[in-house]
Amino acid sequence: MATIELQKVEKKFGDLHAVKPMDLTIHDGEFVVLLGPSGCGKTTTLRMISGLEAVTGGRIILNGRDVTWAHPSERDIAFVFQFFALYSHLTVRQNIAFPLQAQGESKETVRQRVAEVARLLQIEHVLDVKPGSLSGGDRQRVALARALVRRPAAFLMDEPLGALDAEFRETMRAEIKRLHIEQHATTVYVTHDQIEAMAMGDRIVVMSDAVVQQIGTPAQVYHDPANLFVARFIGSPGMNLVKGHYAAGVVHLREGISYAVPDFWVSTLNEALQGEGDVILGFRPEAVIVNSEGMPATVYAADLHGGYTMLHLDLGGEEIIHARAPRSVQYPIGTAVRFTLEPAMVRFFDPVTEKAIVREVTA
């Protein structure tokens, strides 16, 4: 497999930055996800790694070899597209064999490898069918098989599950992840769906507007988002972010609502805000504990989310926060409730820089 290194890789069109200079090291066998909304630069980055886009700054190193200017075919990578890109006039078997034949492998090798990969992806029963008659999930399996059969140094996947129905997406997600674990293949995966990124990634590169917002494990980007964008983008729904004013250990959110900051945060906040100042309080829906004491709010709406209820609480002035609640209790619209926050799960952000206020954890 392979290590991929991006050194100050940049992509400009005239004065427009499609990707601002970024550094990223992908280790051997790692599953890295490039995550972000449309137009953030994630697909462009993937295409630069694959060689379909010329780099306007920086270098790309594959296994110690500088491949910045190597042809896509010389980079030993396999690309899986969103819309499968299968040849509709060839059978599945011929589709999978195609890359090997292009490389000039012997007939025997080709036959063997195709059979191996078909067994792995459980598509042996459709080998002699044309892709046109297959379901979306099967087609994506064929596309994966075609990528796998070459045993490349790395796999690059551009939103491969985007064209599938919701039910297929879940199963294919687990399949791709299982495949990755078995093959121990270095994979770079692009998606706009943060659930996919969280479920599959060893590390996630969150991007927005051509800039890398944060690189971290799912746990890191979920629990310790580096800025407001990551906090909002990761999680469905994203983190609740409420503006307030901090002074003397208490954050005043609005009229009558104050939050007593947990003890272990006080010194950090004092230092970051020089005693007092505006701050944004962040907490995820599962951090909200609805009970009879704490901050007041009114129930604005309640939705069923399957195994739990999502409460939308109105803090006044149309500031709505989302809270997870067990289904056992019913909350009619208009009910006055009180809530507290799980201390370990609160976060703070600077409203001006939008960056997270980091608490130094002394062991």
Next chain:
Amino acid sequence: MFGLDIPLPDFWIAYFFIFWVLIGGTTTPVIFRHQGYPVWLGVLVGGVVGVISGIVFMVLLTAFQPLADVLGDPLLGVLVSILISALLILVALGWLRRFVPLAKNNEVITLAEGGPRAPVTYSTRVDKVDPSWLSRQSIRASVVVMMAILSLIPVVWMGMTAFKSRADAVASPPKVVFEPTMEGFISLLTKRRQLTDAQIAEYKQREDLAWYDEVMLKRGQAIIGQSDYVKRLRNSLIIASVSTVLSVTLGTLSAYAFSRFRIPGEGDLLFFILSTRMLPPVVVTIPIFLMYRELGLYDTHIGMILLYTAFNLSFSVWLLKGFIDEIPKEYEEAALVDGYTRMQAFRKIVLPQAVTGIAATTVFSFIFAWNEYAFALMLTSDKARTAPPSIPSVLGTGGIEWAAIAAGSLGFLIPVVIVTFSLRRYLLRGVTFGAIRQG
């Protein structure tokens, strides 16, 4: 020439010069365009480069002459000279590229270390940023333009012949440089009678002769009136235009119906419509001739219009159905739901979007109707005869008047060229529509 003893006939020298200018003039614009300059500048500079290469070629040819004499093969000298001159052009182009600076106001994409040195202004796909790609493009451009010019030579020749005198038109070797005259046109458009020598002398005395009379007098003929050709041309125009308008209108409506409504036996109907085009027209001329004679449609404008419309309709329906299929029906359905009638939805929503298809269909229908020969010949005699069958009759009795025929063909060509040229954008779309769909 230039004091050199070039072993080629004059007109061959001219041709070779043209050849080199063409090569220069087609490869250089690619570079200039790439660097951000307008194409015409590239053509100009390229032309100059071509002329220089031509001169070099001539010099080389003369220099190699002794060698060729020794080897006994004259062609060898020509080939070697061509090769060396071509090499020189390539070197010159490469040199040119290095020294032609990037024009201002260009979107410059500077690439990273290790890539091509010069900034690029076009695609940034790695394989297209290769320097060798540019040279391959230049060669491609050159080849394409030359082939286009080669194909046009017959048409250009015809155009030249139209302006030649009778003698020039049949000269051998063919005359490239000649004195132009309107003799052919006048001969085409007028009826004349041959004058005796005495009458010629008499006419020469007259003061009231127009310029065209003078021209014909040189031949010894006097003009007595308009020829039938003008009438024929007018018939062609009327019949082709009306049948085109009819077939496109009816075709659009039918295509819309086939596309949007579920018509029983749709597949069969469409095939039937197409099948009318599968016949060579000649096969049905006799039955139609008999029918027309019975109905009194023989040699009438209406008859020809009806026939051409019927034949064009099949093509129109098929072509337009493809275009209308591409327009998502959600647009009209939204309008229907909003309270518009189907006709209004068709007019306001589908038609504007189908304009490309309609233009393409119009061009094709017009070309067919305009050029049609077989039916025009068999089903008309005098009143409704169109131009194509009448051109051969210009051939005349006293020898073939090539200039007149060329003039007739040229005149016939012009309207089609105008129509096609003004709608050329739509034609390209018409040829490639529906080819690629997002999967």
Next chain:
Amino acid sequence: MSNVALEHITKRFKDVTALDDVSFSITHGEFFVLLGPTGAGKTTTLRVIAGLEKQDHGDVIFDGVNVNKYTPADRDVAFVFQQYSLYPTRTVYENLAFPLQSPLRKWPKERIDQRVKEVAEKLRISHLLDRKTANLSGGEMQRVALGRALVRSPRLFLMDEPLSNLDAKLREALRIELQHLQKTEGSTTLFVTHDQIEALTMADRIAVLNQGRIVQIGTPYDIYDRPATTFVAQLVGIPRINLLPAVRENGTLNVERSTVRLALPPDLNIPQRFLLGVRPEDVRLAADGDLRGEVVLTEPLGVETVVHIRSGQQTLLSIVPGITDLRIGDVIAYSIVRERLHFFNLDGVRL
């Protein structure tokens, strides 16, 4: 607004039956969702109601009046398509005004202008009024499409998967907005989707459609807690429900080809062989759990982690809150919540 009823609608296309005896009714002001996979017949249902398709049998009834013979224009419904409903060469303003300019309405210019501005304000697209629709982002385009429907105040809104083409985050945001809009306007809405989260969160009632047939109609709670068939059970719920073949043996329930054994309630009347449905949130990892299994995959989603547990040859999905440090290959103890078991016969029907 209005009540809408479909009675025994059947529609065939050549030899494919798109709708087979579909009946349901929507009350005034309700947000009714048609949920089903692609090809289930949801779009065809919408089109029949709008009058864009003619049904082979059955009646469409608005407020007690049979509208079978009415043209789409006369039915006073608004359609929001998944895409292609905006005219690309016209501005947003022109697109919004178009429905009001139809000859059916004959509104004066000022009235049209006023209404367009009003709706643009509501959907927060006032700043886009002069832009050509081809230059809008996906989210903005769908807002304009919604605006086009809103502008007429029709008696019924028909929405055909309007959020499907949007980014995940955008979908979330627009979903909440749409919900809010519907509640404040009180518009009767029929919303079609294949996304079960959209269905569960937005609907007052849901009708599940499969291959042209209505499988179940009910509130989101009904659909989730008491799915009528395995199809419905698998359709809603993320991650999917665990469906395991099982046999009844002497008062215990044994899942085939696995080590899962559960004590059965004594008065349960089920055949010997059946399908057991357990939702992942009812598979609890507990140190004192009576069942054992091996972890084969973990999918951390942030708020919870999906753990794939292998027992014999069956795999069960379980949800664990937060992020876990379980690794692949770990043997763990778990239990299954007895009270929320779903029983289906082998044909997939709820017992």
